[in-house]
Amino acid sequence: MAKQRDHRKLGKELDLYTVSPLVGIGLPLFTPRGTILRDVVAQYSNQLRQKFGFEKVWTPHITKKDLYEKSGHWAKFGEELFLVKSQETSDQMALKPMNCPHHTQIFASKPRSYRDMPVRYLETTTDYRDEKTGELGGLNRVRSLTQDDSHIFCRTDQIEEEINNLLSAARELYDSIDMKLRVRLSYRDDSDSYLGDLNLWDSAQNQLKSAVEKVGLDYFEQEGEAAFYGPKIDFMATDAIGREHQVATVQLDFVQPQRFGLEYADTDGNSTTPVMIHCALLGSIERFLSVFIEHTGGWFPFWAAPEQVRILTINDTVLEYVDKITTILSEITLMKPVRYNDVRFTIDSRNESLGKKIREATSMKIPVQLIVGPKDMEANEVSVRTQSGEEKISSREPR
DSSP: OHHHHOHHHHHHHTTOEEOOTTTOTTOOEEOHHHHHHHHHHHHHHHHHHHTTTOEEOOOOSEEEHHHHHHHTHHHHHGGGOOEEEOSSSSOEEEEOSOSHHHHHHHHTTSOOBGGGOOEEEEEEEEEEOOOOGGGOBTTTBOSEEEEEEEEEEEOGGGHHHHHHHHHHHHHHHHHHTTOEEEEEEEEOOSSSOOOSOHHHHHHHHHHHHHHHHHTTOOEEEEETOSBTTBOEEEEEEEOTTSOEEEEEEEEEESHHHHHTTOOEEOTTSOEEOOEEEEEEEEEEHHHHHHHHHHHHTTOOOTTTOSSOEEEEESSGGGHHHHHHHHHHHHTOEEOSSSTTEEOOEEEEOOSSOHHHHHHHHHHTTOSEEEEEOHHHHHHTEEEEEETTEEEEEESSSOO
């Protein structure tokens, strides 16, 4: 069963993505169908976060080495960075492997007050990491990873509410794709691999555990899995055949705000360091898609399917009637879970047998097939074929 669901196999069969030795290993290329899938899930993630006050930002794909030295990433991950050389300056540059240091600089760009807090940024953007070639495979691990990244800068008394909002958003997303969630509380161990004061770490770990317990999430604790700057809530999702995958993450960070000297004025006018919360609901979109494809077996929920409806004609006499059907489809707007999602449909009016058209639409795992023949036209009906079976519906009113 797992072999039939392999996302590399289905990615090719469903025309979602391809790879090219000329482009390079670990650098997938998404087709029009695959790009729709990427865009729809990213839109859904953005929508969930914007509901809680996140605002979009944009940052460039290269930066000076200095930024990552300041954040601490250079010392930890310098060997994983793609280096870029300028021909105009002596600056040593790198393709960005993560976005949090950039977002600190947007926060730091103007004075902040306790009244401004929390400040919430989101950015769905591609990062680049020089992963070892032997670890690359399909979409599971790539060198160009797109993250639905977000960062909150808040007061300490706002931590619990912000984490609860993120937990709610993650639960809503994974409930909508029918994946059971539990969480791993990822703590530091006794090694010297972590930055920051031990008391801050203890406080952060206790606050994450408290937030998870209050919303009643199933959890387990594991030392040694924290980020170098703070503990994490890692979401573990179980797919349709019982495999568990790490997907979303929420991370509490007391270290980077201190390293970058971030501050806001408290109620007494004193400079205070904010807390930084990192979150990605999908994580790496490429990795999420590898899980999503295998979880669904390529039969995506209607809202996410690259091609939602295919109209199959029995012969040319119904083409005028097909125009009426397409007008109805063009006027339908789907509101859940992705707002303003117009129906994506195509028409197969080739001079081929209906059986062949049905087989091809089914092999591409189109959720809804509308079969149109002369008798349907006379009755103002269409035959609707789905995985559940086939039924006749009226074309007089949108359904």
